[in-house]
Amino acid sequence: MDFIAxxxxxxxxxxxxxxxxxxxxxxxxxxxxxxxxxxxQGIMTLKMPVxxxxxxxxxxxxxxxxxVNAFATGLEHPRWIEVLPNGDxxxxxxxxxxxxxxxxxxHAAQATMRRVKAIGESANRVTLWRxxxxxxxxxxxxxxxxxxxxxxxxxxxxxxxxxGNTDGIKVFDYAxxxxxxxxxxxxxxxxxxxxxxxxxxxxxxxxxxxYAGVGSLSNIGDQGLEVEEGRAAxxxxxxxxxxxxxxxxxxxxAVGMAWEPVTGKLWTVVNERDGLGDETPPDYLTxxxxxxxxxxxxxxxxxxxxxxxxxxxxxxxxxxTPDFALGGHTASLGLCWMPEGTLPGFGSGMVIxxxxxxxxxxxxxxxxxxxxxxxxxxxxxAQDILTGFLSEDEKLAYGRPVGVTLGPDGKSLLMADDVxxxxxxxxxxx
Numbered sequence: 001m002d003f004i005a006x007x008x009x010x011x012x013x014x015x016x017x018x019x020x021x022x023x024x025x026x027x028x029x030x031x032x033x034x035x036x037x038x039x040x041q042g043i044m045t046l047k048m049p050v051x052x053x054x055x056x057x058x059x060x061x062x063x064x065x066x067x068v069n070a071f072a073t074g075l076e077h078p079r080w081i082e083v084l085p086n087g088d089x090x091x092x093x094x095x096x097x098x099x100x101x102x103x104x105x106x107h108a109a110q111a112t113m114r115r116v117k118a119i120g121e122s123a124n125r126v127t128l129w130r131x132x133x134x135x136x137x138x139x140x141x142x143x144x145x146x147x148x149x150x151x152x153x154x155x156x157x158x159x160x161x162x163x164g165n166t167d168g169i170k171v172f173d174y175a176x177x178x179x180x181x182x183x184x185x186x187x188x189x190x191x192x193x194x195x196x197x198x199x200x201x202x203x204x205x206x207x208x209x210x211y212a213g214v215g216s217l218s219n220i221g222d223q224g225l226e227v228e229e230g231r232a233a234x235x236x237x238x239x240x241x242x243x244x245x246x247x248x249x250x251x252x253x254a255v256g257m258a259w260e261p262v263t264g265k266l267w268t269v270v271n272e273r274d275g276l277g278d279e280t281p282p283d284y285l286t287x288x289x290x291x292x293x294x295x296x297x298x299x300x301x302x303x304x305x306x307x308x309x310x311x312x313x314x315x316x317x318x319x320x321t322p323d324f325a326l327g328g329h330t331a332s333l334g335l336c337w338m339p340e341g342t343l344p345g346f347g348s349g350m351v352i353x354x355x356x357x358x359x360x361x362x363x364x365x366x367x368x369x370x371x372x373x374x375x376x377x378x379x380x381x382a383q384d385i386l387t388g389f390l391s392e393d394e395k396l397a398y399g400r401p402v403g404v405t406l407g408p409d410g411k412s413l414l415m416a417d418d419v420x421x422x423x424x425x426x427x428x429x430x
Contacts, residue, residue: 256335
């Protein structure tokens with residue numbers, strides 16, 4: 001551990017300890033969260049466990065009636081999962097590649113992220129995993145595509161495979177028998193890289209459009225709003241014309257997306273801003289309206305102004321309040337719709353991979369949760385599916401949940417764990 005890392009751990013630990021005494025005893029969760037008043041932090045809280053991985057037979061803790069096993073192991077920072085129609089499972093392996101730090105806070109943040117393997121050299125590939133004998137464990141691994149630029153989201157439409165690199169969307173020809181793509185692909189739309197670098201993808205129900213999440217460069221427009229143009233948004237790409245437009249904006253870092261089948265609406269999970277307290281503001285799950293504006297950077301949770309940002313009253317006035325709070329700094333990244341009957345004890349609703357906090361005095365997230373839905377909207381409190389990713393003293397991370405999707409059998413979930421370097425499979429007890 002270098003000097004910066006040691007100093008960050010010492011100072012960050014001291015700041016976190018002091019602020020822990022004033023940390024809220026509750027989480028800002030649900031459709032009407034109790035969000036504490038903002039407390040601007042001169043020095044941002046930095047608290048991150050050390051990456052430990054899964055040792056000595058330790059595995060995540062399941063909700064009653066469920067079991068978990070490793071579907072695939074030996075990956076290199078697996079982030080996102082796509083299941084192909086033939087049952088093959090694709091995994092994007094990539095990592096943030098930090099640029100030269102410009103400030104002391106940049107040095108500190110990067111040192112914090114290295115503790116849990118969140119930044120460094122990126123594998124920049126997608127691997128294909130096949131469970132040929134149907135026992136819930138993949139035996140076959142192939143490199144599906146490599147030499148990409150921080151690949152993340154994936155989508156298949158007919159015989160065309162779409163990949164969300166940090167700098168844009170590429171398309172490749174694909175056939176169901178393929179275990180590897182050929183050629184360099186064609187770039188359809190370009191995005192600004194760096195900052196919040198993930199580019200999740202989802203296909204419209206009619207297969208004519210692809211939606212992409214493009215996060216902000218900075219926390220609250222710290223480098224000016226000009227460099228944020230085209231960011232903090234969900235983009236829509238029309239596959240027939242090749243034209244792309246911003247579908248919704250003011251979404252600081254929209255990552256996972258899913259379709260809700262009753263209303264047909266697009267939903268997403270969004271990571272909110274830092275530096276205002278442990279629970280202020282909460283990350284959230286929300287439906288997304290065409291042309292909707294969700295507040296960033298001017299305000300949060302509707303029209304609560306962030307006075308660190310030069311205000312635009314017209315933008316604040318049209319800010320849409322999200323549907324469901326997910327707790328402060330939980331880093332809710334993964335999202336998929338789970339139909340009723342998939343897992344025993346759970347109905348239909350959204351499954352969310354909470355990657356876990358790095359900037360609050362009491363760690364939050366670090367689990368896989370379920371939000372039940374009825375009549376097209378959240379209908380009850382969140383329920384844990386997988387926990388046990390943190391040591392009790394919050395010093396070690398055994399794993400960190402990221403992307404989640406339905407398994408090929410329709411009776412399981414697959415979840416990427418980028419600290420354990422595992423794809424976990426969750427199903428009902430037999």
